[in-house]
Amino acid sequence: MADLKEQIIEQLNLQDVKPEDIGDDQPLFGDGLGLDSIDALELIVLLQQKYKVKLSNAEDGPKIFRSVRTIAEFIESTRIPNA
Amino acid sequence: MYIRAASNISPQNTFGNQRFLSELAGYTGDGLTCIEPDYKALIDPKIIRRMSRIIKMGVAAGMDCLQQAGVNAPDAIITGTAYGCLEDTNTFLTKMVQQNEEALSPTAFIQSTHNTISAQIALLLQCHQYNNTFVNGGASFENALLDAMMLLYEGEAANVLVGGIDEITTNSHAILKRMGLYRREQVSNFDLLNTPGKGTMAGEGSAFFMLSREASDNDWAKIDGVSSFYKPRNTAEIKQQISIFLQSQNANIHEIDLVITGNNGDLKNDAVYEQLLKYDFANAPVINYKALCGEYPTSSAFATWLAAHEIKAGGCSFVPESDQTSLKKVLIYNHYQNIHHSLILLSAC
Known part of the structure; x- marks a missing residue:
């Protein structure tokens, strides 16, 4: 999850934020890290580029991108069938 | 229209510094790059993270200008830029090629x-008023000024924020250098005009003005008129354009206290000014500004800021003391690549 946090910081150019500043279960949007809809698109691009994972159903977005942990779980879940 | 406030991020220490002339920045090479302020003190860090350099330069100068004028909600935001947000365009196009047109980052696109800069300022202010960007090469800033002037004179607006912005990027610099715009040899900006040759020094900048229909007690200067013309055939046509412009402003060349020209050290470029300097502008002190900011399509925004700054200061610090008069009228004559020519007349309030 530390790697994922670093990639999120780099992709979203989060200034003055270190991986340890982001809690595993901290909400990424709204009151948490304060990300917005453009960041959501950037996260989709990140998953596609780094993990070759595509979000097939846009309605799953809010659930998947709730926190770093939910993103990590989503990546893991999509890797199992290909393993 | 009255310049209520002005802000300028340039290769000189112009931002928030009224004494920039006493500490001029020197450059050696083939370009001048902006001295940028600490943006974190000016723009919300949450918003700044997505902004490229030109957007930060534009938004910071625009917001500073509004702050100086004490205006939170301008009636219009108008910008002029020839190249726009080049670094973002470069990032987007590079990724499109590298990633085979797939999974492209939305931010750069x-x-x-x-029009990103005028839009970003509007977003920050939540300003839903008139918002326009002119992309007309070397006449971009002039057209933005004209648009503001029409809005103010026709009563559509009382306060208009106008800016001229352009940036140099590594790629644009390399391409324009290959096209012969910039010097092949190393040159100092202070020697640029004294050592004429082929090409000039690249420049960039972001100058914003808060323009108002009504005068206030704190105005920097007044912009009386703006005129631009395209590809004049010869010097006679340029002289005619200057004459028509001054007549339309009820002014004549002998009333001009200072002329600011766009000489840039390039032989072909400066030949355009030669006859005018020898005869038409012979009786007025003449200064050049491109040794301070370099050459770029919206550099006349820097010249306008300089003229307003000198009028506000009450005299021109570039001119020898013996030639000093109080500045009542200043004429800016500039051309970009001998394609777009422009005249801007400013006067003291």
Whole structure:
């Protein structure tokens, strides 16, 4: 999850934020890290580029991108069938 | 229209510094780059993270200008830029090629448009008023000024924020250098005009003005008129354009206290000014500004800021003391690549 946090910081150019500043279960949007809809698109691009994972159903977005942990779980879940 | 406030991020220490002339910045090479302020003190860090350099330069100068004028909600925001947000365009296009047109980052694409700066300022202010960007090469800033002038004179607006912005990027610099715009040899900006040759020094900048229909007690200067013309055939046509412009302003060349020209050290470029300097502008002190900011399509925004700054200061610090008069009227004559020519007349309030 530390790697994922670093990639999120780099992709979203989060200034003055270190991986340890982001809690595993901290909400990424709204009151948490304060990300917005453009960041959501950037996260989709990140998953596609780094993990070759595509979000097939846009309605799953809010659930998947709730926190770093939910993103990590989503990546893991999509890797199992290909393993 | 009255210049209520002005802000300028340039290769000189112009931002928030009224004494920039006493500490001029020197450059050696083939370009001058902006001295940028600490943006974190000016723009919300949450918003700044997505902004490329030109967007930060534009938004910071625009917001500073509004702050100086004490205006939170301008009636219009108008910008002029020839190249727009080049770095974002470069990032977007590079990724499109590298990633085979798949999984493209949206941020660079969204911000690659020419009107990003005026839009970002509007978003920050939640300003839903008139918002326009002119992309007309070397006449971009002049057309933005004209648009503001029409809005103010026709009563559509009382306060208009106008800016001229362009940036140099590594790629644009390399391409324009290959086209012969910039010097092949190393040159100092202070020697640029004394050592004429082929090419000039690249420049960039972001100058914003808060323009008002009504005078206030704190105005820097007044912009009386703006005129631009395209590809004049010869010097006679330029002289005619200057004469028509001054007549339309009820002014004549002998009333001009200072002329600011766009000489840039390039032989072909400066030949355009030669006859005018020898005869038409012979009786007025003449200064050049491109040794301070370099050459770029919206550099006349820097010249306008300089003229307003000198009028506000009450005299021109570039001119020898013996030639000093109080500045009542200042004429800016500039051309970019001998394609777009412009005249801007400013006067003291």
